[in-house]
Amino acid sequence: EDQVTQSPEALRLQEGESSSLNCSYTVSGLRGLFWYRQDPGKGPEFLFTLYSAGEEKEKERLKATLTKKESFLHITAPKPEDSATYLCAVQRYSSASKIIFGSGTRLSIRP
Amino acid sequence: NAGVTQTPKFQVLKTGQSMTLQCAQDMNHNSMYWYRQDPGMGLRLIYYSASEGTTDKGEVPNGYNVSRLNKREFSLRLESAAPSQTSVYFCASRNTSTYNEQFFGPGTRLTVL
Numbered sequence: 721e722d723q724v725t726q727s728p729e730a731l732r733l734q735e736g737e738s739s740s741l742n743c744s745y746t747v748s749g750l751r752g753l754f755w756y757r758q759d760p761g762k763g764p765e766f767l768f769t770l771y772s773a774g775e776e777k778e779k780e781r782l783k784a785t786l787t788k789k790e791s792f793l794h795i796t797a798p799k800p801e802d803s804a805t806y807l808c809a810v811q812r813y814s815s816a817s818k819i820i821f822g823s824g825t826r827l828s829i830r831p
Numbered sequence: 832n833a834g835v836t837q838t839p840k841f842q843v844l845k846t847g848q849s850m851t852l853q854c855a856q857d858m859n860h861n862s863m864y865w866y867r868q869d870p871g872m873g874l875r876l877i878y879y880s881a882s883e884g885t886t887d888k889g890e891v892p893n894g895y896n897v898s899r900l901n902k903r904e905f906s907l908r909l910e911s912a913a914p915s916q917t918s919v920y921f922c923a924s925r926n927t928s929t930y931n932e933q934f935f936g937p938g939t940r941l942t943v944l
Contacts, residue, residue: 726873752931763835763921763935764874807873811931817862817881819925819933820890823873 722747724810724822732828736797741825743808744790752811753791755784757804758824764807767793798829833857835936837922843942844912852907852939854922862925863905864933865889865897867918874921880905912943 723746733739745753752771756764768777770786777784781802783794793806809821838853856863861882866874866889876889878897886897894916896908909916919940923933 729871754932756933761938763923763938764933766930766932766934769930769932809874809933817879817925818876818887818889819864819879820876821866821874823871826871 722810722812722820724808724820726806726808726822726825728825729823730826730828732830733795733798735799735829735831738794738796738798740795741793741806741827742790743793743822745808745810747810747812749813750810751813751816753786754809754811754819755791755793756807756809758807759804767806795827798827800829800831803827803829835922835924835934837920837936837939839939840937841940843944844909845944846913848912849908849910850912850941851909852920852922852941853904854906854936855904856922856924856934857903858924858926858934859902860924860926860934861902862927863899864923864925865895865905865907866921866923867891867916868921868938869918877907877920909941912941914943917941917943 755767758764768784805824807824835856864879865877880886880899883902922936925933
């Protein structure tokens with residue numbers, strides 16, 4: 721059974737205080753790992769796709785990395801507008817259309 | 832492009848009533864999805880459709896049925912609503928090109944009394 725676990729559940733940071741969110745997964749034959757951002761009352765918005773261990777992707781203050789067991793979303797010098805819930809999801813080769821999500825990390829950045 | 836649209840935005844049902852949630856996408860994507868999201872939780876996959884004419888169960892399919900009407904539309908039906916189905920329902924479609932990403936609709940907030 722595929723499993724995606726995100727930690728911490730919630731994280732409060734001061735503006736400018738860098739940190740990392742974790743997504744650990746148990747998937748037989750990982751094809752892709754995704755990161756999404758979700759603002760309150762809205763649907764998730766795509767951030768990154770990672771396909772292989774060692775891969776890194778960056779966008780503004782966010783950088784996503786992937787190992788064989790987990791992914792990290794690093795947030796450098798965050799701003800209040802980075803406050804959101806961050807979700808990761810996984811996709812298997814054997815069932816490429818089935819995308820399973822973790823429970824998310826609620827990130828709050830204080831000015 | 833409207834992207835992914837969902838109707839209705841809000842709905843209140845009584846226990847035992849039925850209803851259909853509608854979803855449409857205009858991006859010519861093959862794959863479409865229905866998820867539910869409960870307070871403080873991530874998304875749980877209800878059903879998905881890899882392509883027109885096919886549907887598969889996800890993590891929490893009990894109490895739901897789906898129809899992939901055509902390439903654009905994917906509906907979710909609750910035959911006999913239960914309070915445990917109170918949730919926010921998101922429809923998504925997936926771009927199978929480079930980034931393989933899903934595009935989500937704005938959600939339907941459903942309350943079952």
